[in-house]
Amino acid sequence: MSEFTALKVLWKRELLRFIRAKSRIVGSLGMPLFFLLFLGTGLSSSFSQGNYMEFIAPGIIGMVLMFSSIASGLTVIMDRQFGFLKEILVAPVSRLVIVLGKTFGGATTSILQAALIMLLMPFLGVTFNATGFLTALLFMILISLSFVALGIAIASKMEDMHGFQLVMNFLVMPLFFLSGALFPLNNLPGWLKTLTLIDPLTYGVDGLRGALTESSVMPFWADFTILALFCAVMLGISAWLFTKKN
Amino acid sequence: MAFAVETKGITKRFGELTAVDNVDLTIEKGELFGLLGPNGAGKTTLISMLCTILEPTSGGGKVNGFDVAKQADAVRKSIGIVFQDPSLDDELTGWENLDFHAELYGISGAQKKADTENALKLVELWDKKDELVKHYSGGMKRRLEIARGLMHAPAVLFLDEPTLGLDPQTRHHIWDYAKKMNREKKVTIVLTTHYIEEADALCNRVAIIDRGKIVACDAPSKLKRKGESLEDVFLRLTGKEIRRESGGGFIDKFRMRMRARNR
Numbered sequence: 001m002s003e004f005t006a007l008k009v010l011w012k013r014e015l016l017r018f019i020r021a022k023s024r025i026v027g028s029l030g031m032p033l034f035f036l037l038f039l040g041t042g043l044s045s046s047f048s049q050g051n052y053m054e055f056i057a058p059g060i061i062g063m064v065l066m067f068s069s070i071a072s073g074l075t076v077i078m079d080r081q082f083g084f085l086k087e088i089l090v091a092p093v094s095r096l097v098i099v100l101g102k103t104f105g106g107a108t109t110s111i112l113q114a115a116l117i118m119l120l121m122p123f124l125g126v127t128f129n130a131t132g133f134l135t136a137l138l139f140m141i142l143i144s145l146s147f148v149a150l151g152i153a154i155a156s157k158m159e160d161m162h163g164f165q166l167v168m169n170f171l172v173m174p175l176f177f178l179s180g181a182l183f184p185l186n187n188l189p190g191w192l193k194t195l196t197l198i199d200p201l202t203y204g205v206d207g208l209r210g211a212l213t214e215s216s217v218m219p220f221w222a223d224f225t226i227l228a229l230f231c232a233v234m235l236g237i238s239a240w241l242f243t244k245k246n
Numbered sequence: 247m248a249f250a251v252e253t254k255g256i257t258k259r260f261g262e263l264t265a266v267d268n269v270d271l272t273i274e275k276g277e278l279f280g281l282l283g284p285n286g287a288g289k290t291t292l293i294s295m296l297c298t299i300l301e302p303t304s305g306g307g308k309v310n311g312f313d314v315a316k317q318a319d320a321v322r323k324s325i326g327i328v329f330q331d332p333s334l335d336d337e338l339t340g341w342e343n344l345d346f347h348a349e350l351y352g353i354s355g356a357q358k359k360a361d362t363e364n365a366l367k368l369v370e371l372w373d374k375k376d377e378l379v380k381h382y383s384g385g386m387k388r389r390l391e392i393a394r395g396l397m398h399a400p401a402v403l404f405l406d407e408p409t410l411g412l413d414p415q416t417r418h419h420i421w422d423y424a425k426k427m428n429r430e431k432k433v434t435i436v437l438t439t440h441y442i443e444e445a446d447a448l449c450n451r452v453a454i455i456d457r458g459k460i461v462a463c464d465a466p467s468k469l470k471r472k473g474e475s476l477e478d479v480f481l482r483l484t485g486k487e488i489r490r491e492s493g494g495g496f497i498d499k500f501r502m503r504m505r506a507r508n509r
Contacts, residue, residue: 002352009349017337083333087394090297091350092322 006093010101011108014072018109025113028068032060032117036124039182049184055215057126058208059181061136064114065143066201070172072106073151076242077161085246095243099152103235106148111140132211135220139207142227146200149234156241179205185217200230248311250275250402250434251296255305258291265291267458268305273436273451275401278428280449281438282480284489288458289438290330293404296436297327310401323351326395330406330438332387336380340371340390343379344397351398365393369423385416392423396433403427405437409444417441421448446476456484 018025040053047055079085088098121128154167178192179201188196196202207223210216216223251273258266266288273279281289294300296309298318307314310324334343344365348358366372369389379387388408395403405424409417421444427433439445445452446466453463461483462469469479 005349005352005354009346013335013338013346016342017335020337082336083329083331084335086299086329087333087347088350089299090322090325090327091347092319092352093350094319 002092003094003097006091006097007101007104010088010098011105014102014105014109018112025116028064028113029116029120032064033120035063036060036121036126040124050215053124054126054213055184056182057121057128058136058212059179059205061114061118061140061208061212062143062179062181062201062205063176064117065110065140065204066147066175067172068110068113069106069144069147070151070154070167072109073102073148073153073238074155074158074161074164074167075106076102076152076155077158080155081160089246095246096239099239099242102152103145103148103238106151107141107144110144110148111137114140114144128212129214132214135211136208139204139211139223139227142207142224142231143201143204146204146227146231146234149231149238152238153234153241156238156245175199175201178202180217181205200227203227203230248275249273249308250277251279251307251309251436253292253296253305253307256292256295256302256307257304258288258295258300259303264458266295266302269455269458269460271307271453271460271463273434275434276428276432277451278424278435278449279437280445280452281436281455282440282442282445282452283438283455284484286489287455287484289455290406291458292455293327293406293436293438296321297325297404298322323398324401325404326398326400326402326433327404328388328391328395328406328408330410332391334379334387334391334394337378339376339378340366340382341375343390344394347394348397353398361397365397368396369393370419385412388412388416388420389423392420396423396427399431400433402434402436405435407438407440409439409441417444424448442477442480443475452476454480454483 036053036057040056044052049055076085079088178196178199180196185193185196185202185206203218203223203226206216206218207220207227210220210223249272251271253269253271255268255270256266257264257268269292281292283289291300295302296307296314298314298321301315309321312320312324314321335346338346341362344362345358348354348361353361363372366375369392371386371390371393374382374386379390382390392405392408395405409420412420424435424437425448428435437445437449449466451463451465452469453460455461462479466476470476
């Protein structure tokens with residue numbers, strides 16, 4: 001019972017910190033909105049498979065989820081540097097609960113951030129299939145849990161935030177570009193196709209596309225199964241690395 | 247009767263460096279015990295092992311009767327700690343920091359509210375409870391950490407240089423809380439400090455630790471020769487050369503910066 005309380009309070013802390021950093025919330029809305037508005041409008045005339053803005057909208061949701069999830073996983077490093085992690089580690093709470101609290105908290109704030117973008121999308125002329133919202137939420141949960149866990153796993157291996165740029169440029173950006181968030185997955189050259197199929201975010205974005213605009217390339221069960229498997233593996237790895245490190 | 251702290255041959259090595267070397271130490275319940283030593287002597291490493299943050303390389307110890315390696319959870323429930331470096335969440339208020347702590351220790355409902363209020367009033371931060379900790383002064387942060395370390399009524403309280411970089415007024419306050427807790431609540435207190443004269447006035451026993459080993463352990467009055475202060479004893483036993491702290495990695499530099507900022 002007390003472990004559950006601990007989980008709840010760790011989750012609550014992430015939420016409190018999120019709500020308090022208003023400038024960060026506003027700041028994080030900038031890039032996805034610009035992508036949508038400028039890229040979405042700019043490329044629409046040369047896009048032959050329907051409305052381009054509507055095509056990238058689910059991809060942008062996936063981008064917001066992945067970026068903010070990895071970033072919130074990496075805040076473990078900040079907690080370590082500012083000493084607060086010690087306060088948590090010395091409390092009578094198991095390491096597993098600590099890592100789960102952090103993961104659920106980070107996933108929740110990422111989903112809130114993505115939901116904010118989703119609320120703004122109709123104003124730019126994007127229309128969603130309303131019946132797909134629950135399925136979309138399912139994919140949003142899987143994406144955010146997976147990538148918070150990935151962030152925590154990386155944080156367990158990183159001494160400080162100096163490596164942040166490295167993670168952004170060599171992990172986060174490729175994962176985003178290869179996910180098919182900005183271009184359709186059919187008719188790609190073989191090497192690129194292979195890379196996109198290795199990228200776990202591909203299945204998240206495709207799943208969101210299926211739910212929100214009924215334009216997925218792969219069937220629901222394939223997207224769901226692969227992403228759920230990836231999520232489970234990431235949760236396992238992050239829990240193992242975090243427990244071992246501390 | 248079980249001891250508050252009892253170690254047998256407790257040792258911690260980091261690669262080549264032996265930070266704590268085969269230390270036997272017993273502290274009785276109700277003591278106000280001082281752990282003195284130059285920088286890098288192993289005080290913090292010893293405390294980290296006693297509060298289950300580090301695992302001993304060999305040997306072991308008990309805190310409040312529980313084994314630090316095998317009964318970590320029971321040890322964690324028995325202790326409160328104020329770390330050498332700041333460990334508050336700056337983005338939360340004083341109240342929220344304590345509220346968070348209470349819930350981690352399984353205190354809830356009306357009890358939590360009462361404990362949080364008492365803790366804040368004890369360190370005279372009740373009127374600042376809704377301010378974000380990042381707006382607190384260094385002394386206020388320290389007091390809040392002490393309130394936090396005490397609020398779950400631990401059997402043993404570790405204070406690792408709680409007065410580092412604070413003005414004399416705040417230092418006196420902090421030692422007064424420590425004395426009060428020790429006297430009224432029978433909390434065993436284990437502290438480290440570089441203010442030797444303060445340890446002399448405060449502690450019923452002190453251990454002087456150097457290069458990972460205890461070189462003396464007794465009541466201050468018994469360690470002193472005729473006309474000596476405790477600081478003289480300290481210098482006689484540990485020498486006068488300046489010690490180099492090990493490390494120098496990013497975290498260490500960062501800590502120094504944080505300390506400078508919190509002053």
